Amino acid sequence: MDYGRRNPGCVPNVFRTFVCIALSLLLGIHVYAYFWGPTQESLDGDFSDIKYVVMQLSRGLTDVNRKHEKLQGEMERMSSALPAVAAAAGRAKEALEPCRRNICRRQISDIFEYDRQMPDYALETAGAKILDTGDTIEHIIYESPVSWALHLLTAMMCRECLGARAMITPSTLPGECWAFKGSRGEATIRLLGTVKITGVSLEHIPAHISPTREISSAPRLCQLEGLEYRSDPYPHDFGSFEYDKEGKAIQFFEVVHPSNKGYNIVKLRILTNWGHPVYTCVYRVRIHGDLVAGQGPKSLDDSGMLIENE
Template identity: 25%
Template sequence: MEGSSGSSANADASARSNGKRETVQETLRTRTKINQRLQFAYHSFQKINFMFRVLAGILCAIAVIIPVTAPSWKNRGTAMAVCFLIRFACMLSTMIVSTDVPLNCDGEFYHRLWSEEPGPDYGLAVRGGEIVAELTTPTLGYSPLSYSDKLVRSWDRYNWDQQHQDIVIPQTVIGQSVRVGECWAFAGTRGHIGIQLVIPISLTQIVLHYPNTHRLLERELRQAPKTLVVWALVEEHSLMSLEAVFSTRPANHFSKKGQDSSMMKGGVFVAAANIEYRPEDGMAQSFPVLKGAASLRTGVVVVEVVNNWGGEATCLYKFGVHGTGE
């Protein structure tokens, strides 16, 4: 009896030992499977992140190539859509590994792709540029205040200004932004605006800004300028030493009073740039100055609109004057 009970105890101990070994082995197999799955998930995430990076690079290349090789508004719109796809791909990528989103989908980014930076705008109002009222065509819808208007405005200035707030002042032309409808308008197809620059400069480039034509009504497109001449006020004696032949106008040619002011005494207006403007060619178009005009220094320019695209009035958006200063 004692022998049989001893063998039975040994058998139970052996069974328990085998069960423990199987449990440990099963635990090890389970841990191995979990580790393998975690490693697979980690490598899968790495592959997905790499794929998104490659996709962003391909889309970025496409976004750069499209506007550079075929800079039409249709293609620029396509490039803008591609930019948003890039940002979407990068957004998904940042969910996995933190990365910087490389692009901002705005007009300035794409403008830098196909346009050389012309340098500082010396007519910009925030830098000290000013509109010369004496050399500027009257604003459409605005007339000098009569004595009675001045009394009404002094009595209730807020309401008076609210009633006339739809009139865009000439200073918009030397502002910083370009928004649909915020343009300086004058009646008819011919007019001019005088700009006093921050400092005297030698002109190099003129830049005309206009909104995306897809956002404009047909009536607004007809009000865009077509042919323009940029006149620079220079000292008359400075032309004598130059061989180039310039088209000129007397200093009082654009003056409302037909008289020389203190800033125009001894001066003459010289044609610095002839511009044929097509709004559909881009939101910011650069035009070089005429040969020889770059050697002249000027502190005042007049932008003369010769005609527009068929509108009864003409509207000017931002106008940039670029050159070399000191």
């Protein structure tokens, strides 16, 4: 008896297909989780960090913009105020300029009035003369070997120091002075006659017209002596006095030790200055007193000795 082959039907085929699909899906899920799962988490973390940095940068830029706007506002206010400040400065300068001119005029007027009030017996134009400067070395600003040699030769051949004449001439402009090296110097002056000396005046330019705006080269401690003749070994000491560089340009000093005797030769000694390490400047020296009647300048020979009148 022949039964033939049996047909299994479609149900088992559908089941097997479902199982294969399910297994494929599970395998795909595992493969995706194995290969792409951690990478996605790391990417999510990186994106979070980038987002945080971008937020911080945005906040920083916002603060910078706010400060920039504030600074720009301050600059605009300052710019608007600058014209007013410049105008105020110009008005102040215009107001001070007449005062400055008046001060200069007043100082010039004071100098001329000073010369009108008291006679100066050491004035070269009236007959006074520089006799000697001792061992004082004149200060030369621009020294060269040739000028230095000529200066030494002149000093050996002629005892008169031409530079010292500046302190017995009327002009007292900046630089027109007797400048000598160091802080110690001396000058012997023959007066225009025999004078009973009562005082001495010393003049220096004020600091505000000095090119360096300071006068540390001004003499400080000075001494005045009266001589019978140029090489008198026993001079009369009229005393010492101190010039105040913060005071007036012209300062009068009364002699400390007056003498009833008249002198026609005086020696001015500069003992110290106000701190300049190189040189000292003497602008003007005035000798005051009373001219002794009937006594003119005494005659001196070439050696500086007194010649008795016959």
